[in-house]
Amino acid sequence: MNLKHFTYEELNNATNQFEEELGRGASAIVFKGVLASDNGKSVAVKSLDTRVRENELEFKVEVSAIGRTNHRNLVQLLGFCYDGEHRILVYEFMSNGSLAGVLFGESKPNWYQRRQIALEIARGLLYLHEGSSSQIIHWDIKPQNILLDDSLTARISDFGLAKLLRIDQTLTTTGIRGTKGWEQKVMWPLNGSKGCLSRPRKHFEAAAEDEGPMILADWAYDCYKQNKLHQLFKNNDEAMHDMKMVEKYVMIAIWCIQEDPSLRPNMKNVTLMLEGTVEVSAPPDPSSFISSIL
Numbered sequence: 001m002n003l004k005h006f007t008y009e010e011l012n013n014a015t016n017q018f019e020e021e022l023g024r025g026a027s028a029i030v031f032k033g034v035l036a037s038d039n040g041k042s043v044a045v046k047s048l049d050t051r052v053r054e055n056e057l058e059f060k061v062e063v064s065a066i067g068r069t070n071h072r073n074l075v076q077l078l079g080f081c082y083d084g085e086h087r088i089l090v091y092e093f094m095s096n097g098s099l100a101g102v103l104f105g106e107s108k109p110n111w112y113q114r115r116q117i118a119l120e121i122a123r124g125l126l127y128l129h130e131g132s133s134s135q136i137i138h139w140d141i142k143p144q145n146i147l148l149d150d151s152l153t154a155r156i157s158d159f160g161l162a163k164l165l166r167i168d169q170t171l172t173t174t175g176i177r178g179t180k181g182w183e184q185k186v187m188w189p190l191n192g193s194k195g196c197l198s199r200p201r202k203h204f205e206a207a208a209e210d211e212g213p214m215i216l217a218d219w220a221y222d223c224y225k226q227n228k229l230h231q232l233f234k235n236n237d238e239a240m241h242d243m244k245m246v247e248k249y250v251m252i253a254i255w256c257i258q259e260d261p262s263l264r265p266n267m268k269n270v271t272l273m274l275e276g277t278v279e280v281s282a283p284p285d286p287s288s289f290i291s292s293i294l
Contacts, residue, residue: 002067003063003067003077003078003079003080004078004079004080004090005079005080005081005082006079006080006081006083006088006090007081007083008081008083008084008086008088010037010081011033011045011081011088011090013036014033014034014035014036014043014045015031015032015033015045018031018045018047019031020032022044022097023098023144025144025158027048027049027161028046028047028048028049029046029047030044030045030046030047031044031045031047032044032045032093033045033090033093041093042093042095043078043090043091043092043093044075044090044091044092044093044094045088045089045090045091046088046089046090046091047086047087047088048087048088048089050085056082059082059087060082062160062161063077063080063089065133065134065136065160066089066136066159066160066161068132068133068134069127069128069132069136069159069160071123071124071127071131071132072153072155073120073121073123073124073127073153073154073155073156074124074127074128074155074156074157074159075091075092075094075147075155075156075157076091076092077089077090077091078090078091078092091157092149092155094147094148094149094155094157095149095150096147096148096149096150096152097147097148098143098144098145098146098147098148099117099143099144099146099147099148099154100142100143100144100146102148102152103143104143109152110238111233111236111238111239111242112238113152115245115249115274116152116154117146117148117152117154118249118274119271119274119275120153120154120155121141121146121154121156122267122270122271122274123271124154124155124156125138125141125156125267125270126267126268126270126271128156128159129266129267129268130267130268134160136159136160137162138156138158138159138162139162140158140162141156145157145158215287217254217257217286218286218287220232220250220253220254221254221285221286221287223250224247224250224251224254229243229246229247229250230243232246232250233246248273248280249274251280251281251282251283252270252273252274252280254283254286255270255273255280255283256270257286258283258284258286259286259287263284
């Protein structure tokens with residue numbers, strides 16, 4: 001591997017004493033850094049919390065697995081710090097930030113860019129599942145963990161950290177897991193402007209006063225079944241003129257959030273469906289499985 005071992009002092013200097021915070025999660029804080037030793041190259045410096053300080057072997061094994069990955073739709077790990085109590089990972093810096101920032105910001109991606117981003121995420125996940133030397137399950141795919149490079153190419157981040165950060169691995173992949181609020185049926189905003197879904201929404205969404213809570217994925221499925229998909233894309237002329245492709249992508253999304261794990265396609269089939277190589281059949285109601293066992 002070509003991973004560099006940084007000292008804490010090097011990263012402290014590179015980040016100007018960890019001054020500019022790029023983001024934070026439950027297990028780490030990310031800072032912007034500049035490597036003087038590498039012609040002023042910008043990097044993202046991810047400082048991990050205390051949960052990774054106990055097991056030196058586990059840290060090295062997991063960092064080694066992450067370091068062996070190499071795909072255009074993954075954020076590349078450049079190096080690490082194992083210095084005293086400090087456990088830090090150094091990644092490529094992604095100039096356009098996260099997909100969440102783009103989707104919920106002022107300048108939103110157009111319909112073509114959205115399609116490309118979806119396909120690129122699928123290709124990155126396919127590589128993690130089947131193409132890397134160590135099979136990696138992400139566990140926490142969400143807009144905040146998809147970064148965009150200079151050309152708005154989607155790059156998956158935070159993969160391979162589940163064991164390192166002590167995330168419970170006892171459940172199988174049949175469960176739906178991840179960040180609270182995103183772990184169940186969630187639909188990212190599809191509209192092209194500041195419409196009804198212009199900010200992050202959790203599992204439940206307040207509906208009209210005379211209705212109960214609305215689950216976004218259920219609403220999308222209802223729109224699909226009632227041939228009203230245009231309601232998902234208000235003020236997005238590009239999508240409105242490409243409704244056949246819109247329907248295809250919504251159908252794929254519905255297959256991917258099926259409560260019955262046996263119905264969900266693997267990432268190879270998802271990628272082939274997005275590429276147009278495999279036909280997409282009509283999906284069942286994603287809630288039918290959970291309803292049948294209650």
